[in-house]
Amino acid sequence: MSTEQHEIVVVGSGAGGAMAAYVLAKAGHKVLMLEAGRDYNPKTETPMFNTNSQAPLMGSGNKDKDFGFYDATVDGGWSVPGEPYTTGKNSDFFWWRSRMLGGRTNHWGRYSLRFSEHDFKGKSRDGLGADWPFEYNDIAPWYDKTEALVGVCGTNTGLDDMPDSSEGILQPPPTPRIPELLIAAAAKKHGIELAPMHRAVLTRPIDDRLACFYATPCGRGCSIGAAFQTTTSLIPMAKATGNLEIITDAMVSEIEVDDKGRPIGIKYIKKPTGKAHKINAKVIILAASACESARIMLNSRSKQHPNGLANSSKQVGRNIMDSTGAGLGVMIPALKGRPRYNEDGHTANHLFIPWWGHKAQANKELDFPRGYHFEIGSGFRMPGTSVAGDLQGYGPELKQTAKDNYGTYLSLALRGEMLPNDNCYMEIDKEVKDKWGINVVKFHWKWSKHEFNQVKHGLQTAKLLFETMGATVNKLPSPEEAILKGGQIIHEVGATRMGNSPKDSVTNEWGQTWDCDNLFVMDGGVFASNPHKNCTLTIMTLAMRNASWLSTQLNEVGEGDKYAQA
Amino acid sequence: MRKRETNTGRKPLSGFESEQRHVPNTMSRRDSLKWLSLITAGGVAAVTSGVSSTLLAAQVAHQDSGHWPAHKLTPVSAKGYGKDPNLIMPPETPWPLIMTANELVLITLLCDIIVPKDGNTPSATELQVPAVINEWVSAPYDWQQRDRVTIMHLLAWLNDEAKLEFQLGFSACSRSQQIAIIDNIAYLNDTTPPQFSRPAQAFGRLRELVLAAFFTTPAGMKDIGYLGNVPINGDYPGPTEEAFAHLDNILDELGLSEYKYNT
Numbered sequence: 001m002s003t004e005q006h007e008i009v010v011v012g013s014g015a016g017g018a019m020a021a022y023v024l025a026k027a028g029h030k031v032l033m034l035e036a037g038r039d040y041n042p043k044t045e046t047p048m049f050n051t052n053s054q055a056p057l058m059g060s061g062n063k064d065k066d067f068g069f070y071d072a073t074v075d076g077g078w079s080v081p082g083e084p085y086t087t088g089k090n091s092d093f094f095w096w097r098s099r100m101l102g103g104r105t106n107h108w109g110r111y112s113l114r115f116s117e118h119d120f121k122g123k124s125r126d127g128l129g130a131d132w133p134f135e136y137n138d139i140a141p142w143y144d145k146t147e148a149l150v151g152v153c154g155t156n157t158g159l160d161d162m163p164d165s166s167e168g169i170l171q172p173p174p175t176p177r178i179p180e181l182l183i184a185a186a187a188k189k190h191g192i193e194l195a196p197m198h199r200a201v202l203t204r205p206i207d208d209r210l211a212c213f214y215a216t217p218c219g220r221g222c223s224i225g226a227a228f229q230t231t232t233s234l235i236p237m238a239k240a241t242g243n244l245e246i247i248t249d250a251m252v253s254e255i256e257v258d259d260k261g262r263p264i265g266i267k268y269i270k271k272p273t274g275k276a277h278k279i280n281a282k283v284i285i286l287a288a289s290a291c292e293s294a295r296i297m298l299n300s301r302s303k304q305h306p307n308g309l310a311n312s313s314k315q316v317g318r319n320i321m322d323s324t325g326a327g328l329g330v331m332i333p334a335l336k337g338r339p340r341y342n343e344d345g346h347t348a349n350h351l352f353i354p355w356w357g358h359k360a361q362a363n364k365e366l367d368f369p370r371g372y373h374f375e376i377g378s379g380f381r382m383p384g385t386s387v388a389g390d391l392q393g394y395g396p397e398l399k400q401t402a403k404d405n406y407g408t409y410l411s412l413a414l415r416g417e418m419l420p421n422d423n424c425y426m427e428i429d430k431e432v433k434d435k436w437g438i439n440v441v442k443f444h445w446k447w448s449k450h451e452f453n454q455v456k457h458g459l460q461t462a463k464l465l466f467e468t469m470g471a472t473v474n475k476l477p478s479p480e481e482a483i484l485k486g487g488q489i490i491h492e493v494g495a496t497r498m499g500n501s502p503k504d505s506v507t508n509e510w511g512q513t514w515d516c517d518n519l520f521v522m523d524g525g526v527f528a529s530n531p532h533k534n535c536t537l538t539i540m541t542l543a544m545r546n547a548s549w550l551s552t553q554l555n556e557v558g559e560g561d562k563y564a565q566a
Numbered sequence: 567m568r569k570r571e572t573n574t575g576r577k578p579l580s581g582f583e584s585e586q587r588h589v590p591n592t593m594s595r596r597d598s599l600k601w602l603s604l605i606t607a608g609g610v611a612a613v614t615s616g617v618s619s620t621l622l623a624a625q626v627a628h629q630d631s632g633h634w635p636a637h638k639l640t641p642v643s644a645k646g647y648g649k650d651p652n653l654i655m656p657p658e659t660p661w662p663l664i665m666t667a668n669e670l671v672l673i674t675l676l677c678d679i680i681v682p683k684d685g686n687t688p689s690a691t692e693l694q695v696p697a698v699i700n701e702w703v704s705a706p707y708d709w710q711q712r713d714r715v716t717i718m719h720l721l722a723w724l725n726d727e728a729k730l731e732f733q734l735g736f737s738a739c740s741r742s743q744q745i746a747i748i749d750n751i752a753y754l755n756d757t758t759p760p761q762f763s764r765p766a767q768a769f770g771r772l773r774e775l776v777l778a779a780f781f782t783t784p785a786g787m788k789d790i791g792y793l794g795n796v797p798i799n800g801d802y803p804g805p806t807e808e809a810f811a812h813l814d815n816i817l818d819e820l821g822l823s824e825y826k827y828n829t
Contacts, residue, residue, distance in 0.1 A: 059782075186825070387790070406791065
């Protein structure tokens, strides 16, 4: 086994890892990045403009490509060959992984909403879950810096669930489409405001990244760099400093510690050869995704860390939260045969429905403590397998019906905040190893009444809005039927949460583990709560803030270099 | 339709030659179904030795529930395209195609009944939709293999039905005979006779696939009015004046004009 010495090793190249690597490399630190998947280049690999008829099975999804043929995800999805995960009794959990440079940022929805003051102090407000170890005002400047670097379009709305960005930070959002405007009017009748979605999609160029040309779904990735992914931005920018080295196909198995229990090195398997390697590092940053980072820590057992590395709190692997998800869709008869125009836009929501119920919750008018938002499904989208739906008849009349119905289907997708609970956690499955010989994750999952009550409210609200638009809504499913499975929204966070105390959290506010001062977590694992607003912007913001703090710490070193090895 | 007598000059079922004595050649469709239910319910192997394989195992418990073939389909053994296919140049034939020539003839007929030529817009067959259906049912994935079972049974049912009604395979029937059969299964609702509900469901699934395969082609996208997938220089232009005017009418009709969104 060969051993090399490095200053900083970052595990993972997604939202957290790439941002940490960029900030540190730019500040002059030597960074080595380990990525479990293959190298990936969106400039040459993105199927821009390809149509569904050019793909097998009209581009539809299957176990090889869960989100459709053109989805950017490489060697991943709900299953990764040779790398299983297991679930406990009566637990359904789905774990999306990407094995590629840039990780899940290559295909994410790019929805980039700031958490608000409510979100960081939920426990102070309703006594549930955990507070974050800082307030909105502490992180607001970092949101500005992250949004400016990433490039986010949207507007300041002044709505209480959508904190404003500083002047000049946001890029102009694209103009709304007809179905979104229809929903906006229906919602307003009931006192609910729609707002421009904030998305990490450039409407103005930044550096060598071009502005969106309003075609090709962002989930395929973006060869022109308009839709943010680390492989067209942070990673090449970090490499340009000359301070970043990347090893792809490097599957990390565990972190080694010295006699005092201090992390000194990382073991990984080089996938093409199957050979084990070891790297010594002064500082280790885990950003392999919330559950993969927790897996590495729990698999790194030693005399000094019998429960897994930096797990004296026994919180590693606990407190996992996904977003709640449920959807309702209908056909709006009034939209039949509506005038055609190009409705691609930036290929996702131009308008959405932010959470409107903070006041109602403060007044105890609702039977669930945390909010949700609705994303809108609509539009004259590129025809795919569901273009016509289940119709009747045949011949010219059938085709005319399909054409009349095109662009009349609306859906509202609820994305809500769940609270952590003792039934939602992961542990190491002692019986099952992956093909690299690493013990796999076993997930446990159970929604609580908070989530069911929230979903019930969401379904009723969606029904109300659809009926206001003149649609017929059949009997609503129960919340238990409607709620998606744990993990399916792919917002799983919290497995190594941050807090104010080493007793009930894994890291401090800087993502530095309480037990090991040279071990950091900079992915969604550190989330103390999981607000409904999609996690990626906040993962990047925290990674920027915390990597900046780490850089300051490293630069302050002198004789008593606290990160130097004994 | 259901009451129509079979043509007495023809054999009612092409596979019944060797056991013709058991099948009165003047029996009505209803009678033939009754007879069919007897042989399947009773498992009269000796009697049915010459029956077509699809009809042999037909699961007919009651005359009104109609007939439905029980195909034994050989599982496909191909692999999928994997988790890292070339997305820029997708594989053209990702797995071996399994439909027989006869099945393709039948699918081609159905494709053009579902989406015929329409003015300047080509028919489903002219746009190679049968090839898409063949690729679909041949695909080694769960969803497609469920559809394969549905569609292959539908094809066998159509042949059986055509033989019961017209003593011919479906593709040998006249256009009006074919349409007569399709009319029975093209509308699935509360009044659909029970014997047609299963084939109607299967036809519905095929119809959905044919429409999708049609509308995903360049000609189909044009026909449905999809105007996207073109790069725009500058800001997204948004709805046209005509589209806004249409929305204003809708808002007016729904009593929502006063709640119009201010951009």
